Amino acid sequence: MKTSKVIHAIYNDDDVLMSAVKTVKAKKHHIEEIYTPFPVHGLDKAMGLAPTRIAITSFMYGCVGLTVAILMMNFIMIEDWPQNIGGKPSFSYLENMPAFVPIMFELTVFFAAHLMVITFYLRSRMWPFKKAENPDPRTTDDHFLMEIPVHGNESELTSLLKDTGAVEIKLVDKEEH
């Protein structure tokens, strides 16, 4: 199995981490990944990650949900088994439409929310029974871990990271995906 060398630098404060990220990026090093116990505001921008496209998928899922609701109510209430509810047996989709609006709204939200979460998990390569990629369990508690690939510049990186306030710096072999 192919392995590569990476440095794991551990921080214990999100503000220190943020300024460290800026310093490392300023020195033109590539940051492979950062593990944090909670979302750090502005971290994605500082790392230079591309903006998320999850909002676009959410919009598309919402449109799917709306379409499903429209077709579903048309089939249930108009085509398959027309019903007289509340004295409105008009058997016309358009004339009964206001009664279906709450369902359209709910299914739009339902589809957008659930599919967006599932998309997020898949995109983050998380699924049931998967072994955690997290290299250090402390990052689920109160530590922040920055992972930087090493290309023979180990000592330079180590001293740079020391300066940025890392509390722990390790060189590890990492299996490639």
Place this chain on the structure above:
Amino acid sequence: MYTFSNRLKIGAIILTVLGALMVGYGFMDSHKSLDNVKTMLAEEASHGHHGGGHAEETTHEAMSKDSHGETEGHGDAHAEDAHHGDKHAEHVMHQIHNRPWAAIYVAAFFFFMIALGVLAFYAIQYAAQAGWSPLLLRVMEGITAYVLPGALIVLAIAIASGTIGHYNIFVWMDPEVVAHDKLIQGKSGWLNITGFAIRGLIFIAGWSLYRYFARKFSIAQDEADDNKNFKKTFRISAGFLVFFIYTESMMSWDWIMSVDPHWFSTLFGWYVFAGMMVCGVTVIAMITMYLKSKDLLPMVNDSHIHDLAKFMFGFSIFWTYLWFSQFMLIWYSNIPEEVTYFVARINDYKLPFFGMLAMNFIFPLLVLMNSDYKRINWFVVMAGIVILLGHYVDVFNMIMPATVGDRWFIGIPEIGSILLFAGLFLFIVFTALTKAPLTPKRNPFIKESEHFHY
């Protein structure tokens, strides 16, 4: 300090004068005698006005049954027909007489509602101790300067319509109508001109007092060396918000809902509130962008505009939610005395009724959904213009069906009224903006606002 540029001042004055002329013309033009109306109706009938004429006939029939059902004898069919024709012409004549009154009332209320919405938004900023908005507080204070004159004008028009006018907006002000109407008689403990005037003055006094003190403390805070003034405003803001939500609700029953005195909706106050908040936030955003474009608000950045646009988006959805809640319950239960409200609107006001939904919901939903677009100034301005027009139509739909029926049009009286009050609004707001520095110097949250970023 901001100085009211001459070009804007002259523009505002021209709008006011032009609007006043058009309103005057509207009143002169509406003085039609019964004979004029009869000829007009005969002409309309001969011009193959089939669909419209028919609908008119039926609504009129319903109306005449409403008011005369109990007293009308069972005379000769022919005599009744002639009598009916006369009644119809008289009814149409009243609607024609009502139109300039209703037009000026709609526009006056629309601009007043913007200022009141901003006042509530302003109080929320203080009560919530918001950190993002202090840079915009002076803009809001400028807009709320219109609350007092705007509200007095609305109340004056309403009362004038029932005293010097011929009950042109509120039918319950007409003793003749009340005498034949059991339902209004039952409500006359609330719906009478004296009570209406007293309540109106109490509302206006409360709003203006809050505005006066909040403004005073805000200016005093600029020169202070502690936060005492800010704390005072915080306290009166919390109190004002309680007073506001009660009085705003009652104001909307009095000033709007009572034009249809038989009809009521329990969430009407919220519905009007949602509309005034959208318009208020939109106008804050527009004036902020205008002042920013003149380099007068150098610290205001894209994130402030972004937040205002989020509020425009959010309150547009909120307005739609309330509109739909009101509509769907009434539509579904289909109780005659409730549903007539929407029957009248869907029959005679199809375009403004459904057009308003597109302008107030679908348009802002699609245009302001994308995060990046909320930071593009011209995009926000364009969305804002459509939202403001849409909410004018909303107020139009609330007042017009009860006053002019199917004799509505957006013509000289309506546009003239809009110009008149737009001019007055701009003049008062921008004059108020010149009175104090545009950046509140010593607001405790001003630093946070200056560094605000998203």
